Structures are given as structure tokens and as C-alpha cells.
Amino acid sequence: MENRICIIDDEEVVLDSCTLILEGSGYPIVTTTDGTRGLQLVQESQPDLVFVDLKMPGISGFEVLERIRAMDPNIVTIVITGFATVGSAVDAMKQGAYDFLPKPFTPDEFRLIVQRGFEKRRLVLEAIALRHEKELLREQFAAIISHEVRSPLAAVQQSLMALQMELEDRLDEDQKKRLQRLQVRIDDLLRLIHTWLRVMSVDESKLRETFRRISVATVVSKAVESVQPQAMRKDIEITTSVEPLSCAVTGDEGTLVETLVNLLVNAVKYSHTGSQVQVRAKEQPDNLVLSVADTGIGIPKEELPYIFEDFYAGKTGQMVEKSSGLGLAIARRIVQAHGGTITVDSEPGRGSTFTICLPALE
Ligand SMILES: Nc1ncnc2c1ncn2[C@@H]1O[C@H](COP(=O)(O)OP(=O)(O)OP(=O)(O)O)[C@@H](O)[C@H]1O
Ligand SMILES: [Mg+2]
Structure with a gap:
């Protein structure tokens, strides 16, 4: 692939010398002295690398940078700065510019920074390709597990059930027990596969499409209700405290309930008989905190x-x-899809607290 460069600088002489320096390199290069025109050029020529002068009349270099990033965050940008403006170069880099080129520069300095810019661009594109590939693999793996493993296993389970019924009167107790054990093993396997598929299918962008206003109290009570039988078996009391919120939270109710259920199942599973588990929902500035x-x-x-x-x-x-x-892997994926974080605080022998922070909307 050809590497394309766009240079936006109000000094004609800078544009000319850059073009001259790169002559013979074979890189297609477009230049302009005007920021607005520069944005047009970027849109049209889809460059890999853009040089932007920070100090230009009219639209500022910073704004140009920002608009380029909005257009395509993967374009590598380098700022050109005057002698006394290293400070603003640093600001530009904080905002996502990759590097800066102080004026005046020698041909070698310019060539070097161009090379580095292209190298950076290559890495960025490579990372995107890898992410894409990982996504594909995940989908393929899910499809294989689903079609090649889950479906045949479900068929085996079905036949086994039929066989069990047919042979009801002819089997002795021992044989019946063995058949039952087989069935339990297959049930376990199918449950495991279901969980695997669940992990792989938490697609963050798809989940976002189902976001709407949620009631935290509902999420908490649904989750607690579904864990109640397990808790009762261990004589564990689940207490809840849900503070009224002043702001709305958007999210996907189903998966948030699932997340809380996973945490509650753990809390019950890893607690002593007769102990207590506490669920809390409270508000912090800009966040809903569930623990x-x-x-x-x-x-x-x-x-x-x-x-x-x-x-x-x-x-x-x-x-x-x-x-x-x-359980926790699924919980984390779901929370991340909500733009939130999940953390843990735990002390062996004393207990654990899992905390979910979700961004809240006014
Ligand atoms: N509340 C807790 N108290 C103590 N240990 C915990 C707690 N929650 C999680 N853990 C530890 O973290 C590990 C991972 O938890 P996670 O829920 O992901 O898996 P799991 O409970 O082992 O299996 P499952 O997939 O059935 O949930 C557990 O195996 C356990 O060692
Ligand atoms: Mg678990």
C-alpha cells in the first residue's frame, strides 16, 4: 500500500521544502496553506500521515487536529511548531498528535519523522486487523461449539432420556443409577457449554443497542430473587439497601441482573453457612455504585x-x-460494555466485596 501524506501549513515555503525533500520518495503528497481546505483534502485523499501547523490564521491547528481525529482516529498526526511553542506541541500530543516537528527543520529531520509516522501508522493498522481477526475467531469458535458440540450432545441427551423410559421396567437399580449419572454428566456439560457461549457472545456493541433507562431497584430485586433458593439452602440471609438515585442510569436490564446474579452466586458459594450477604446500591458523583x-x-x-x-x-x-x-469473566464483560468498572476488595478469612461502578446520566 502506498503511504500518503498531507501537509497543512500557512507558510508556502514550508510546503515547498517538504515537497522537495520527499521528491523521489514516491509518496503521494498533498499540501495546503489553509486549515479548512486541509480538512477537505484529508477527507478526499485519506492520508496515512498528516502534518499540521499549530499556528495558522483562520481555523487553528488544534481544531484541525480535533476534526481529523473525529473523521478518523487512526490517521497519524504530527504537529509542526514554531521555535517558542514547544508547550503547545505537548498539548497537541496530549490530545492525540503522535509527534511534533519544530521549525526550522533539516531534510533529514523531516525524512526521519515521516518514517516514524508511517511506522506508527503501520502499527495502528496492524492492531486494527488483529482486533478484527480476534473477533472473527471468537465468532467461529462460538459457532463450532454451538453446532459441533452442543447440538450433538443435546441429541445424545434426548436419546438417553428415551432409552431410560423404554428400559424403565427391564433395568435393575444399579443400571438405572448408572444411566442417571450419565444424564447428570451430560447436563453439566451442556450447562458449561451454555456458559462458554455466553462469555463469547457478550458483544459490547450489540449490547449497547438494547440500552434503555433501567430501575436499579428492579435489577437488584430480580437478582436477589433468583439466588434466594441457593442462599436458603445454606441458611444465608441476603440483605439489600438501595438508595434512591437523583439521576437516571441507562443499560441493559437482563445482563445487569445476570452480572449481579454471578456476584451473588459467588458470595453464597464462598460463604459459610448461616452468614450474611449484603447488596448495596448508592450514588456517587456521576456514578451508580453497586456492591x-x-x-x-x-x-x-x-x-x-x-x-x-x-x-x-x-x-x-x-x-x-x-x-x-x-462467572466473573462474564460479569466484567457486561460491566465494560456499560462503560463501567468492576473491582474487588478481599481479605482471606474475612470476606470479599465486589464493587461495580456504572456511569450515570443526569
Ligand atoms: N465472593 C467470593 N469469595 C471468595 N472467592 C471468590 C468470590 N468470588 C469469586 N471468588 C474466586 O474467584 C474465582 C473466579 O470466580 P468466577 O465466578 O469467575 O468462577 P467460579 O465461581 O469458580 O465458577 P463459575 O463459572 O461457576 O462462576 C473463584 O473460583 C473463586 O476462587
Ligand atoms: Mg462464580
Whole structure:
């Protein structure tokens, strides 16, 4: 692919010398002395690299930079600065410019920065391609699991059930038990596959399409309700406190309930019989904060960095019951899709508190 350059600088002489320096390099180059015209050129010629003079009459270099970024954030921009304006170059870089070129510059300095700019652009494009590829792989993997594993397994489960009924009178107790165990194993496998598919199918951009105003109280009560049976079995009381909010929260109710359920299931699973689990919803400036606190076994410090990763089950997790290590991974994906964060505070032997921060809207 050809590397294209656009240079926007109000000094004609700068444009000329840049063009001259790159003559023979074969890079297509477009130039203009005017910021507004420059934006047009960027739109039309789709350059890989844009040089922008920060100090121009009319539309400012900063505004040009900002508009280019809005057009295509992957275009690499470099600012050209006068002698005494290094400070504004730094400002420009804070806003996303890749580098700066102080005036006056030598041909070698210019060539070098052009090379670096193209190299940066190559890396940016490569990263985009990789992200895309990862997305494709994820979809393919989900399709394979679904068609090649889940469907046949569901068919086996079906036949097994039929067989069990047909043989009802002919099997002895031991044989019946063995058939039942088979069925339980298949149920477990299917549940695991369902969870895997769930992890892979939390598509952040798709989820966003279903966002609407949610009631935090509803999310909390639905989640608590669905975990209640498990909690009762361990004689664990779940208490809730939901502060009234002054602002609205948008999101996807279903997946937020799922997130809270995952946290609550953990809290119950990793707590002692007869203890308490507390769910809280409160408001902080610009945020809705949801927390689930237990007084259970806690999480060792060395495991904390990993618990949100796919398939990570801690030592305690493996000890308790069957664990796929996906509950928190799903929770984190969902929270991230909502533009929020999920964190944990835990002390072995004393308990854990998981906290979700969601951006709230006025
Ligand atoms: N409230 C908690 N108290 C103590 N340990 C916890 C708690 N929540 C999570 N953990 C630890 O973090 C690990 C990962 O949790 P996660 O929910 O992702 O998976 P899991 O509970 O093992 O399996 P599942 O996929 O069934 O949820 C657990 O295995 C456990 O070690
Ligand atoms: Mg879990």
C-alpha cells in the first residue's frame, strides 16, 4: 500500500521544502496553506500521515487536529511548531498528535519523522486487523461449539432420556443409577457449554443497542430473587439497601441482573453457612455504585489479579463445587460494555466485596 501524506501549513515555503525533500520518495503528497481546505483534502485523499501547523490564521491547528481525529482516529498526526511553542506541541500530543516537528527543520529531520509516522501508522493498522481477526475467531469458535458440540450432545441427551423410559421396567437399580449419572454428566456439560457461549457472545456493541433507562431497584430485586433458593439452602440471609438515585442510569436490564446474579452466586458459594450477604446500591458523583459484600472465605492476594479472567477458578473455587471460572469473566464483560468498572476488595478469612461502578446520566 502506498503511504500518503498531507501537509497543512500557512507558510508556502514550508510546503515547498517538504515537497522537495520527499521528491523521489514516491509518496503521494498533498499540501495546503489553509486549515479548512486541509480538512477537505484529508477527507478526499485519506492520508496515512498528516502534518499540521499549530499556528495558522483562520481555523487553528488544534481544531484541525480535533476534526481529523473525529473523521478518523487512526490517521497519524504530527504537529509542526514554531521555535517558542514547544508547550503547545505537548498539548497537541496530549490530545492525540503522535509527534511534533519544530521549525526550522533539516531534510533529514523531516525524512526521519515521516518514517516514524508511517511506522506508527503501520502499527495502528496492524492492531486494527488483529482486533478484527480476534473477533472473527471468537465468532467461529462460538459457532463450532454451538453446532459441533452442543447440538450433538443435546441429541445424545434426548436419546438417553428415551432409552431410560423404554428400559424403565427391564433395568435393575444399579443400571438405572448408572444411566442417571450419565444424564447428570451430560447436563453439566451442556450447562458449561451454555456458559462458554455466553462469555463469547457478550458483544459490547450489540449490547449497547438494547440500552434503555433501567430501575436499579428492579435489577437488584430480580437478582436477589433468583439466588434466594441457593442462599436458603445454606441458611444465608441476603440483605439489600438501595438508595434512591437523583439521576437516571441507562443499560441493559437482563445482563445487569445476570452480572449481579454471578456476584451473588459467588458470595453464597464462598460463604459459610448461616452468614450474611449484603447488596448495596448508592450514588456517587456521576456514578451508580453497586456492591455485593460477603463475610466468606475471601480470596488470596496472589489470586486477585486473575479472578476476572476467562476460565480462572481459584484454589477455593475448585474446592467448593464444580466451577468453570467464567462467572466473573462474564460479569466484567457486561460491566465494560456499560462503560463501567468492576473491582474487588478481599481479605482471606474475612470476606470479599465486589464493587461495580456504572456511569450515570443526569
Ligand atoms: N465472593 C467470593 N469469595 C471468595 N472467592 C471468590 C468470590 N468470588 C469469586 N471468588 C474466586 O474467584 C474465582 C473466579 O470466580 P468466577 O465466578 O469467575 O468462577 P467460579 O465461581 O469458580 O465458577 P463459575 O463459572 O461457576 O462462576 C473463584 O473460583 C473463586 O476462587
Ligand atoms: Mg462464580
